[in-house]
Amino acid sequence: MTPTPDFLTPDFDLSHRNTLQLRSIARYGGLLQNVERISEAIRFAEKLGLPFHLLGGGSNSVLPPRLEAVVGISAMAGRSIEQVREGIRLTSAAGETWDNLVGWSVLQGIGGLENLAGIPGTVGAAPIQNIGAYGREISNVFESLTALDTETGETRTFSSEECGFDYRHSRFKEQPSRHLVTEVTLLLPYEWQPCLEYDGLDNLPGIVTPEDVRTAVLARRRSRLPDWRLTGNAGSFFQNPIVSEEVARSIPEVPGRAVHGGIKISAGWLLEQCGLKGHRHGGAGFSEQHALVLVNNGGATLDDVLHLADQARSEVRRRFGIDLAQEPVVIADS
Helix, strand or coil: CCCCCCCCEEEEECCCCCCCCCCCEEEEEEEECCHHHHHHHHHHHHHHCCCEEEECCCCCEECCCEEEEEEEEECCCCEEEEEECCEEEEEEECCCEHHHHHHHHHHCCCCCCHHHCCCCCECCCHHHHCCEECCEEHHHCEEEEEEEECCCCCEEEEEHHHHCCECCECHHHCCCCCEEEEEEEEEECCCCCCCCCCCCCCCCCCCCCHHHHHHHHHHHHHHHCCCCCCCEEEEECECCCEECHHHHHHCCCCCEEEECCEEEECHHHHHHHCCCCCCEECCEEECCCCCCEEEECCCCCHHHHHHHHHHHHHHHHHHHCCCCCECCEECCCC
């Protein structure tokens, strides 16, 4: 009989460890504060013939009611600042909360992360998704990360170029669960320039500080997006699609902007035009505030969420001929 590590618990409740607040129980689970515990949890899962998953804040995860797996919660803590010739090097353990790191950096008088305020999840998950908002992405200030390679058992450092960043994408999404991020290093500029291209930021008065931008971003998020702590949600459920200029011209009303590879258009607008804003199935529904956000109105199940997601993709494809890509990942047993 394989002994259970003392930091893992059978029938580990994940219901409050995913921002969609779906009820979910893992076969085993626990908090992992360092690389050694991650490695031990992986070995334990292998001996039992179970998959291993590492979760951060659960903000990009859709969980089943029962997960026959060993699930570790990233609890690695610590952060530091170093002044180097190229800029201000900010290093954070993967288990730190992303929004706390943003707030902390701004309080130190350091600019560069303020547009990414209010995004739920942990620091370790941020580069995997290449999180972005209000004209900025983490890749804009990224220097490197350290990750545990679950195939070799060794740790490795990845530079920005090696991460293969693209819109809401990195190389780590291509091989899920192979590289588990343990530390992230960002390089922030000495000569900070605000990014104020978006509505709500472009009219800030006077000399703008990082705190001014952060405050405006948080206010705008509160006015447009439901708070996951009050109403379970995983943020934007679909990516804003990047389409050709020809496709964009065929939908002249859709909000969009030129980006690398084409025109990025609003997935929320497409969903709203399909009548899905506020639409419900079971305990899940699309938010009354923003059609792009799928929410848990109470008692939602995985089936409710997947039904709505399939319906949304089908409706948008039928009406506009555009395929929506889902952002949150469905965690399964294999």
